[in-house]
Amino acid sequence: MIQYIALRLGQSIAVLFIIISLSFFVMKAAPGSPLSQDRQLDPDIEQMLMERYRLDQPVIVQYGWYLRGLVRGDLGQSIRQHAPVSEMVAEAIPYSLLIGGQALLFAVLLGTLLGLLAGLKQNTGWDYGAMTFAMIGVSIPNFVLGPILILLFAAGLGWFNSGGYEAWPDSILPSVSLGLFYTAYIARLTRGGMLEVIRQDFIRTARAKGVVERLVVFRHALRGALLPVVSYLGPASASVLTGSVVIEKVFNVPGLGTFFVDAAFNRDYFLVLGVIIVYSALLVVLNLIVDLLYTVLDPRVSYDD
Structure with a gap:
């Protein structure tokens, strides 16, 4: 197991590079460049900024400087916001993790429940x-469901804030909107897995x-029925991010996604790269966790070889 984890970490570092x-x-x-949109910049100021961020140097030299900073844990400085990228990412990532985590939790819990009922009550109303x-x-x-939820539950019923993210309740609608697709897919996977398992000899x-039927379902059948769901959690995590x-x-959530879109439009190189690095690292960790979780649910799979 330790050798497998070490191998995966080595592969992950290569992929990240x-x-x-x-x-x-x-x-x-x-x-264009990050400074090309500032049309009223004084030429001397523009030249000073170009030198400060090394934008006047050859691309390969800029690349070398950037890698040197990464080795020291420095993600660079936002050219448009004039702030360290690491600090901006640290402020934004809790929002993205909260919404993504809630979306996955919502999808797994509700999707598994619906799939379980559908599999056990085949060809019924359930x-x-x-x-x-x-x-x-x-x-x-x-992106279609989101505005619909805003119109119904924020603008219409007034249950949630429609002006942006202010407190935890404002994360519910984004999480539901993001997680509904995965809820539906997990329900189908669980149903299929349950129908296959309950026909097994054991x-x-x-x-x-x-x-007792309850023990048959939850102690014996559910573990096997969840294997397709666990396999799906890896790509689902990537899709959620x-x-x-x-x-x-x-x-209007001030998370990594918002930073990424704004930075891409503004050609804020270092902020875009910082968000990409964080996203990629999260995906690597999540996929490794899913692989290890699969061995817990299915003892036939082993990484000790």
Whole structure:
């Protein structure tokens, strides 16, 4: 297990290096510069800023300086905000983690419950209702669902703030909007897994021995039914992080997604790269956790070899 974790960490560092390098050169290849939009800048001031951020040096030299800073833990300084990127990311990441974490938790809990009911009550109203909900959830993009939720529950009923993010309750609508698609998909995965598991011989044996149905479901069947869900959590985590970019703009949440969009429009190289690095590192950690969790649910899988 330790060797596997060490191998994955080594692979992750290599992947992060490739992502950072590609992102850096793609940003530099884009037309314009962070200072090109400040049309009223005095030429002397513009030249001073170019020298300060080393924008007047060759791209490969800038790349070397950036990597040197990363080794020391320095993500650079925002060219537009004139603030350290690490401080800006530290302020924004709690909002993104809160909304993303709540969205995943909402999706796993509700999706598993609906899928479990649909699998155990096959071809009944529970089954048809859960699968209808799943079809609707998969069909509605979160950037469409977000404004609908704002109109209904914020502007209409007044249950939530419609002017932006001020307190924890304002994170509920973004989380629901972001998590509904994954709720629907997890419900379908759980239903399929449950239907497959309850037909296995060990389930029939447990029932033949007189084991209470509740124990058959939760002690024996549910673990096997959740394996497809656990496998899906890796890509789902990636989708939640990337999807939060749109949701944060829709709900005016001051998270990493909002910073990323604003920085991209302003060609704020270092802020864009800082957000990309944080996103990539989170994905690496989440995927490693999912892989290890899979071994807990399925003892047949081992990384000790």
